[in-house]
Amino acid sequence: MEGKVLARIAAIVFVAVAITAAIIEMTREEVPAPAPSAPSLARQVDPLRERQRRCQEMGEAAANDVECLGVWAETRDRFLGRAPAQSTPGPDGGR
Template identity: 55%
Template sequence: MDGKLLARLAAVIFVAVALTATAVEMARDEEPVVPASSVRAAEDAALSPLRAELTRCQEMGEAAARNPACLSAWAEHRRRFLGLEAGSSARRCDASVTPATEVR
């Protein structure tokens, strides 16, 4: 067999396989995909108002760093994660750390 004929035959087979795969994929009846973030946000709101607030802050992006509601939600989440009491502050944990000496 000639090399050019073999290359053409391979190209025709490749195109036939690609067209068949496309036809099969287009023939599928799929239900519409709901974005995972909206499903997760709805579940979070039902489970915990704090989790819903954290999700909202996450979706805000960089602006959340200046949002007082997000800052307090993060502080509450940090408090729960570290197992601190409601009146305690996370800064108390840092009291044992001595400041670094100044480099001159």
């Protein structure tokens, strides 16, 4: 009999805690979250990116194009955070 009484008390405590939590949640004032700002739709024109596109469209011929080799060197330098090279690579790619 003592087990049943203990189970009933535990159930009553559980229900009381659940009701208290529900009441607290219902009385809480909602603070509106600030609306996320939309990213700017205006694209900045990057001349390096345009030259990369041209080299990409050239396909395998770009591997022998001096200007594309220079574009790739500039891209690599920008990615690695190095200062751009003063001279353009030769036909062998500066190797």
